Amino acid sequence: MRRTPKERLVSDGRGLILHSFHRVPEDTRFRDADIGLSLVALWHGDRLLMVYERDRATWELPGGGIDPGESPREAAVRELAEESGQIADELRFTGYGLYTLGRRRRLVYGAVYTGLTAVPRPFTPNEEISAIHWRAAGEALSGRVQPVDEYLAAVCAASRNAGSGPLA
Known part of the structure; x- marks a missing residue:
């Protein structure tokens, strides 16, 4: 049986926990858990x-x-298109997060990508996603915002602003 890491960077209070973030090569594989999301x-x-x-x-x-x-x-490209109708002009790998997911407390790594689009595409609501919003830095949103994703967005923004690669 795998042990869940005790450390945590952030949790959503509903069972999603981000334990750590790893800036490693995109082709890295891990022994303690599978890569299961993007x-x-x-x-x-x-x-x-x-x-x-x-x-x-x-x-x-x-x-x-x-x-x-x-x-x-x-998966990142597919999920982005399925959920929002958007296509990234540039997509750069940022790192892997180690998560505990839901009630079953499944341990999984998630790939995190930073992307740019010059022209946003139209959005059509679907079964999963009812709306999209292009959020300005510091802008409050009406409703609940996923704290784990807030943390990862800040990591990606810092990476983007640090001048590494073509997204700077």
């Missing part, structure tokens, strides 16, 4: 894309599970 922090200028997830009634970063045979990057 998230995207997508910017248009200085605004960050947030999606409103219906069932959780929460503003989040777009992302989700990795399908069998799919790479974390492929």
Whole structure:
């Protein structure tokens, strides 16, 4: 049986815990848990894309599970398009978060990507996502915002602003 790490960076109070964030190469594999999800922090200028997830009634970063045979990057591109209708012009790997998910307390790594789009695409509400919003820095949103995603968005913003790679 795997042990859940005791350390935590942030928790949402509903069972989602981010234990750590690893700035490692994208092809890294881990022994203690599988890579099971991908998230995207997508910017248009200085605004960050947030999606409103219906069932959780929460503003989040777009992302989700990795399908069998799919790479974390492929999952990030697919989830971004499925949830928001958006396509990143640039997509850079930022790192892996180690999470505990939900009631079953499953330990999983999640790939985190930072992206840019020059032209936002139209959004059509779907079964999972009822709205999107291009959020300005420091802007309060009406309703609950996922604190784990807030933390990861700040990590991605810092990486983006640090001048590493083409997203600077």
